[in-house]
Amino acid sequence: DARVTQTPRHKVTEMGQEVTMRCQPILGHNTVFWYRQTMMQGLELLAYFRNRAPLDDSGMPKDRFSAEMPDATLATLKIQPSEPRDSAVYFCASGLRTGRNTGELFFGEGSRLTVL
């Protein structure tokens, strides 16, 4: 049963600490997206990759957030230093983009981050 896997599921940390979230996309998918979900803003796109290359990270605060894909099976989202306003659920999603772009994305279960 193919699925997107995210770790950790829950993270509580103190302001100023570094946070790293990891995502394993569905095998064979060539695009990876990072979203942040809050009650106020809903789903916000932070960054996405195609074939491991970053295509758009305009939704991400550059001074503290960074996203990478060290290889095709791992995507990371790092926050350093973390702030209370970063508290949210962070979702990773993957998809397959070919000549016929269907747009379908498959989401992980999310990483719930609380910054005290």
Next chain:
Amino acid sequence: GQQLNQSPQSMFIQEGEDVSMNCTSSSIFNTWLWYKQDPGEGPVLLIALYKAGELTSNGRLTAQFGITRKDSFLNISASIPSDVGIYFCAGLPNYGGSQGNLIFGKGTKLSVKP
């Protein structure tokens, strides 16, 4: 930026009733997707629509891709308690440079009275 207007924002219904929600946009979309999110989980894809006018069912769920390509609706027939959750529409815009980036609605929160 591009936005989708999803309505209603929330609704309470009696078990057994039919439910309808929709999304509209000022721009044309190539694909419409409907997701459901249960508490503490990620959104799960329910239905995908690829052609204007397309009507697709998934069990008690039916969704349609609007003829103008600027809207889509989702119907749930004979609702049951497990239908509770947040339903999101998402669209793939028809403009160059979208890079396959979906646009999401704000969600419709469905609550069912048992």
